[in-house]
Amino acid sequence: MDFFDRFAIPHASPAIYASMVAIVLTSVAIVAGLTYFKKWGYLWREWLTTVDHKRIGIMYLLSALLMLFRGGVDAIMMRAQLAAPESKLLDAQHYNEIFTTHGVVMILFMAMPFIIGFMNFVVPLQIGARDVAFPRLNAISFWLFFMGAMLFNISFVVGGSPDAGWTSYFPLAGNEFSESVGTNYYMIAIQIAGIGTLMTGINFMTTILKMRAPGMTLMKMPMFTWSSLITNAIIVFAFPVLTVLLAMGTMDRLFGTQFFTTENGGMDMLWANFFWVWGHPEVYILILPAFGIYSQVISTFARRNLYGYKSMVWSMVIISLLSFLVWVHHFFTMGQGALANSIFSITTMAIAVPTGVKIFNWLLTLWKGKIVITTPMLYSMLFIPLFTIGGVTGVMLGMSAADYQYHNTMFLVAHFHMVIIPGVVFAMLAGLTFYWPKMFGFMLNERIGKLTAWIIAISTLVAFMPMFFTGLDGQARRMYTYSEATGFGPLNMISFVGALGLAAGFVLLVYNVYYSTRYASRDISADPWDARTLEWATHTPVPSYNFAVEPQVSSEEPLWDAKKNGHELFKGEYKEIHMPNNSGVPFIMSSIFFVWGFSFVFSLWIPLILATIGIFACMTHRSFEKDHGHHISVKEIEETEEKLRGA
């Protein structure tokens, strides 16, 4: 039995046992359902082996939604615990595990797949391409992300959750203070998902630089494509730091190296340093595609072109560079001198300038526009004032002297939620509503959608504004409780109500999906929002080859040109189309990665070696495989086009 002891949970509770049962029951239900409805073949052929960027995009989005709910349940538990002083709902250890899981899940397994999902679905369509540059690699990226996320998610029922915060600072994250395998999960699961993300970065940079439709010069790319290009460049430069850092952390924990220990020449704060060398660019990786979505939505529903296209592009280029120059603002209080802090204070304030430029560009786009309020537009309009609150408090935190007061208090927690929720989450919900008809062939209900947007926006304020005040009064972050005498009770109760409101908003979102699936009209045009860019120029549902004829582009709004100025989008005749073949190898290889990661977490060296051999076998197979893709004949294209036009 000794062998199995390691899989036990060091700090169990009835809730965790209940979750175990729930996980087993759900898994059984899924397997039974798939078998009963004979869907295994469909699942394998159409989804698990697909290399189609649209399907991979949809799988990313579904995973992100799933993780949003996992992270959301964690958030509700934390807020419930803090709602009243001296509460006994959770003990300190559980609270630690929950905020760590919440942070990692929300940033790496919710926000990241959300933006990458949209890039997958939208970018190739927007630039008039048939797929990404390396479709097979794209499938590997997705499955590595997915397996990494799943590995992380089982930690709380097998061996114990990580509990050193999503930043996992050493020496706390070292063996001495984090004895369970939890932090191993952190190191390995994020490593696997991160490799997938790095490959996405390379893939999309190549796609955008090499595969644009004729006539689409760099300065004629739609704004979402621009933001994706910049984002992927940041990914390519920032993620290697994380990869190396996690490898060093793993070695410290498993092989006795001394990179981040406090003795033998180790440097514990070096972890914090390199974590934020990756971590700060990471927040811009999340926000830039969100800005791209807002730009598309705002120009579509202000019914005009984007104000200041060039300054939008340049501000993103500048942000991408500056985002690598500010990381020390996350640990101003570490003890370094005034010189270093002053330098990083100044760079931090500088980055607010290009961000401000973008806000003004959106305002000026609205100024001269004929505004149509739809759900995506409502999210975008709510985003501007709410995000400004987050941004302004960010500048406050950026002043290193003042930060000694704010650091590690609820003020900080309020700040980053006020940027991440209005900035990223609203954009994802706007994008989801906006692109839903292109993805699934019907629209989400607008009345429920707008109600959801209002509930989420108001609840965000109710949940996070009180934290600014308790933070200034000294309520520390990551503390599982506080005494009655502090007087933090009432404000925290308000905050809990806001959290419940957010939960209600997300439930309403799910209800909207259910309601619209049942009742919404399937008879919609390929361009239901009267939009301006190429993704709306092809049919709904989008055929596997995207465009039967390669589109011609002469401005950043080709579809609008075609609709209003008689621009001819599709010149020429059907030609045979060359498309990549599906493959099961990405899924199989990533599943082996899961086994690899699991073995690593528990130091099971023999399975680890076998899994490593398996991974190399998959790569060798790929090297020798003769796969030239397949061709879609002109006749087949004609039939498909005929059918889609009729429908």
Add this chain to the structure above:
Amino acid sequence: MRELFPAKQVMGFVFSLVLTAVALLVYFLDMSFTTGMTILLITAFVQAGLQLVVFMHAGETKDKGAIYTNIYYGLIIALVTIFGTLLTMVWDM
């Protein structure tokens, strides 16, 4: 025959071996820490540039603008990261 003989690659190969040998001297000869680090840094950067240009064909295609922009961008970020880290973790502690 001239066109067939990859003179540039052979020269590059020899030169990269020389660079490796020079770097190894730091281990085998007795020298101060500063001299040793200087030699290592210089040979490392020259070696990386050589590999990129000669063996990874940077600059041989139409998109050399994009390739060099990326390389310079990466270089700038690497240097900023290293010197910023030295500043906060060592020099200004």
